[in-house]
Amino acid sequence: MEKLQEKIMADGKVLSDSVLKVDSFLNHQIDPVLMQAIGEEFASRFSGEGITKILTLESSGIAPAMMTGLVLGVPAVFARKRKSLTLVDRLYTASVHSFTKNETNDISVSRDFIDETDVVLVIDDFLANGQAALGLIDIVEQAGAALGGVGIVIEKGFQEGGAMLRNRGVRVESLAIISSLANGKVEFLEEEKA
Numbered sequence: 001m002e003k004l005q006e007k008i009m010a011d012g013k014v015l016s017d018s019v020l021k022v023d024s025f026l027n028h029q030i031d032p033v034l035m036q037a038i039g040e041e042f043a044s045r046f047s048g049e050g051i052t053k054i055l056t057l058e059s060s061g062i063a064p065a066m067m068t069g070l071v072l073g074v075p076a077v078f079a080r081k082r083k084s085l086t087l088v089d090r091l092y093t094a095s096v097h098s099f100t101k102n103e104t105n106d107i108s109v110s111r112d113f114i115d116e117t118d119v120v121l122v123i124d125d126f127l128a129n130g131q132a133a134l135g136l137i138d139i140v141e142q143a144g145a146a147l148g149g150v151g152i153v154i155e156k157g158f159q160e161g162g163a164m165l166r167n168r169g170v171r172v173e174s175l176a177i178i179s180s181l182a183n184g185k186v187e188f189l190e191e192e193k194a
C-alpha cells in the first residue's frame, strides 16, 4: 500500500535493527485519513471471506480494526490486556508474550461478543514473531468461530511471525512488509512497492 509506505518513510523512526516507531500516525497520535484508507484496503482484500466480526488487541489495533469494521459493516472487538472490574467471568483468555515489552500477559475477550456463528478477521498494527496474532487466533478457536484471515498494517518480514502463520495455512494480508531495518534504514519487500 503506497500511501502507507510513504508515511513510514516520512515519519517512521528506526529505533534498532528490529523495532520501528510509528507514534506519529499509528501508535500514539493517529492519522484518521490514513486509517480510513487502511480500513478500505483490508475490507477490499477480505471482502470475499464473509467476515462477521473484527478482532484486535488494545490499544494500537483498535484504529485500523474499527475502520475496517466500518467499511465491512461489522463490529470490531478488542481483546483487553488488563483485567477489568466489569470483565470478570465468561471470558476467553490467552497468553501473549509481548515483543516490545518482553513480558507475558493474559489477554481476554468476553464470550458475549464472539461465538461459533462468527467468521473473524484478526487485525493488528505490527507482525513480528506472531505471538499477538497467535493469542487472538487462540481466542477465535476457543469461541468455535471460523478464522477469515489476519490483516496486519506493518509486517516485519525479517522476523518469523509471517512465515509461521502462513505455514499454518492462515491467510495473512500485510499492507506494508519491511524486509530490513538495518543501519537505521527502512527497506520494503519489492512486491509491496506497487
Ligand code: 5GP
Residues within 6 Å of the ligand: 018, 019, 020, 021, 022, 027, 057, 060, 097, 098, 099, 100, 124, 125, 126, 127, 128, 129, 130, 131, 132, 133, 161
Ligand atoms: P508479535 O506478537 O508478532 O511478536 O509482535 C506484535 C506486537 O508487538 C504488536 O501488537 C505490536 O504492538 C508490537 N510490535 C512488534 N514489533 C513492533 C515494532 O517494530 N514497532 C512497534 N511500534 N510495535 C511493535
